[in-house]
Amino acid sequence: MAGHLETGGWTGAAWWAILIAALTVLLMKYVWMTLEQIWWKPMHIVRKMESQGIKARPYQLLGGDYPEIVKLAKAAQSEPMTTISHDTVPRILPFFGPCCASHGTMHLFWQGTAAPTLNITDPEMIKEIMSTKSSCFHRAALEAQILERFLGKGIFVVEDDEWTRHRRIINSAFHIEKLKAKVGVMVTSTEQLMKRWETLGVNDSSFEVEVLQEFYKLTRDILSRTVFGNSYKQAKKTGLLQEELAELLMGPSQVWKLLIPGYSLLPTPYNRRIRRLKQDMNRILDEIILTRQEHAESGKLRDYGNDLVGTLLYEAETGNHDPKDRKRLSIEDVKNECQTVLFAGHDTTANLLAWTVMLLSLHPQWQERARKEVTEICNGSPIDDEKLRGLKILTMILQEVLRLYPAVAELTRVAVKNTTIQGLSIPEGLQVSLPILQIHRDEEQWGSDALEFRPDRFAGGAAKACKNATSYIPFSCGQRTCVGQVFAMMEAKVVLAMILQRFSLQLSSKYKHGPKVAGALSPQYGMPIIFHKLT
Numbered sequence: 001m002a003g004h005l006e007t008g009g010w011t012g013a014a015w016w017a018i019l020i021a022a023l024t025v026l027l028m029k030y031v032w033m034t035l036e037q038i039w040w041k042p043m044h045i046v047r048k049m050e051s052q053g054i055k056a057r058p059y060q061l062l063g064g065d066y067p068e069i070v071k072l073a074k075a076a077q078s079e080p081m082t083t084i085s086h087d088t089v090p091r092i093l094p095f096f097g098p099c100c101a102s103h104g105t106m107h108l109f110w111q112g113t114a115a116p117t118l119n120i121t122d123p124e125m126i127k128e129i130m131s132t133k134s135s136c137f138h139r140a141a142l143e144a145q146i147l148e149r150f151l152g153k154g155i156f157v158v159e160d161d162e163w164t165r166h167r168r169i170i171n172s173a174f175h176i177e178k179l180k181a182k183v184g185v186m187v188t189s190t191e192q193l194m195k196r197w198e199t200l201g202v203n204d205s206s207f208e209v210e211v212l213q214e215f216y217k218l219t220r221d222i223l224s225r226t227v228f229g230n231s232y233k234q235a236k237k238t239g240l241l242q243e244e245l246a247e248l249l250m251g252p253s254q255v256w257k258l259l260i261p262g263y264s265l266l267p268t269p270y271n272r273r274i275r276r277l278k279q280d281m282n283r284i285l286d287e288i289i290l291t292r293q294e295h296a297e298s299g300k301l302r303d304y305g306n307d308l309v310g311t312l313l314y315e316a317e318t319g320n321h322d323p324k325d326r327k328r329l330s331i332e333d334v335k336n337e338c339q340t341v342l343f344a345g346h347d348t349t350a351n352l353l354a355w356t357v358m359l360l361s362l363h364p365q366w367q368e369r370a371r372k373e374v375t376e377i378c379n380g381s382p383i384d385d386e387k388l389r390g391l392k393i394l395t396m397i398l399q400e401v402l403r404l405y406p407a408v409a410e411l412t413r414v415a416v417k418n419t420t421i422q423g424l425s426i427p428e429g430l431q432v433s434l435p436i437l438q439i440h441r442d443e444e445q446w447g448s449d450a451l452e453f454r455p456d457r458f459a460g461g462a463a464k465a466c467k468n469a470t471s472y473i474p475f476s477c478g479q480r481t482c483v484g485q486v487f488a489m490m491e492a493k494v495v496l497a498m499i500l501q502r503f504s505l506q507l508s509s510k511y512k513h514g515p516k517v518a519g520a521l522s523p524q525y526g527m528p529i530i531f532h533k534l535t
């Protein structure tokens with residue numbers, strides 16, 4: 001046998017030759033795949049789009065247009081705006097205007113390496129992407145990667161059938177009948193905030209508050225109570241951990257770390273901190289879930305409770321929502337969804353409140369109209385679900401605030417199969433960007449006063465406020481429209497109705513106008529408001 005091996009040539013040198021050949025094949029395959037990914041495929045997409053008359057920006061291999069976009073945004077946001085103007089696209093999406101001027105409104109740019117992205121503002125195209133052809137589009141890969149690392153595989157990240165299952169269950173937790181019962185929670189939290197504010201200016205008729213931070217605390221409190229019910233105090237800590245985690249994972253200077261394969265596995269202080277924060281969050285959620293399960297088993301609760309965690313735990317146990325697909329939620333799913341809802345519903349609504357008090361301060365006639373309506377409807381009694389439905393002026397005001405200051409300034413999707421949108425052929429791998437901020441200011445849709453604050457444009461309802469209803473999408477549209485939009489509007493109305501009955505609002509002279517995307521669209525320099533007590 002030994003002689004056979006020697007004469008057959010299976011020497012050490014032969015083994016080395018085979019190994020080197022195998023490694024060379026592997027390396028060539030890797031190079032081939034990389035070239036396909038970063039060059040041939042994107043170039044094929046560009047050719048396909050150019051052949052249909054779309055102008056494309058030149059491709060830069062390192063990051064595409066992303067470095068330029070970041071540079072322009074940094075420059076635009078380096079100081080406050082000189083006037084309080086709602087013409088904020090040049091500040092928030094500074095690449096948009098120059099690109100449209102040179103390449104037309106529907107142009108192709110590069111949101112990163114190998115990320116050819118079509119800019120779309122046409123409402124009919126948006127409707128197809130988000131509704132009729134939504135199965136052809138997923139969340140863009142990098143965004144999904146960031147969200148999964150941050151929130152786990154919750155509703156933001158899952159796609160197709162898995163998304164349908166998660167969405168059906170979460171929808172049941174946000175059913176209107178369940179939400180009506182949350183008005184009391186909203187009132188209790190806001191009452192506590194008002195009391196604290198009143199002690200700030202206990203001897204004065206006026207006092208100043210930095211409201212953005214206050215609204216962050218308030219919306220976190222309301223959401224913690226909604227998601228975790230009686231366990232909300234324990235859960236409140238998760239909000240703070242989540243804030244730090246969001247900064248570490250989604251801060252603009254951190255995104256590059258996700259682009260390096262394997263970076264998250266390195267034992268760097270940054271990665272260790274992320275791991276620690278996630279462990280702490282997990283521990284708190286495990287404790288809450290365990291207590292809830294023990295209470296349900298011992299009969300202290302009829303089922304798991306009426307809050308989000310209770311609804312999800314019930315689904316995890318019974319899984320009876322879909323007779324065809326009896327796959328149940330796992331405890332991991334329950335934790336991921338609780339974290340997702342806490343994240344999605346907290347700073348979006350806080351910023352809506354902050355922009356609204358700013359606009360009401362700038363437009364005293366609207367502030368007075370809203371106060372008159374609230375006073376007439378509430379007539380000194382506590383606000384409830386029925387009264388909320390009567391607040392038409394306040395609804396119009398909030399709709400107009402969401403038009404000018406939508407929490408999500410831009411949505412991105414990627415085509416996962418070849419499709420056509422309004423006759424335009426869309427190849428698999430093409431990203432689409434829907435710049436909500438610009439769409440909400442399109443003069444063709446909104447008229448020549450698109451940059452003005454005019455809540456009465458919503459007098460006939462949101463669908464009639466502009467030419468095509470899909471030009472108004474603060475909560476997105478189609479299948480993946482915001483789960484929490486009714487909740488957010490109820491919450492904003494409760495808080496504002498309670499504020500307006502006690503105080504008149506004035507913008508502090510310290511206010512500096514500078515909208516910026518920081519998670520949600522936020523006032524970069526805060527929102528100082530002077531509260532005058534009403535007698």
Ligand code: HEM
Nearest residue numbers: 155344345348349352407408474475476480482483484488
């Ligand atoms: C003013 C407040 C809010 C605004 C402007 C807003 C806006 C949005 C937008 C634009 C999306 C689509 C995001 C995307 O597809 O990339 C979204 C999704 C979502 N929102 Fe909201 N949101 C608000 C409040 C809330 C609240 C209070 C909750 C929960 C309590 C919530 C839960 C969610 C969830 C779970 C999704 C994901 C839906 C899915 O993918 O099926 N949001 N929201």
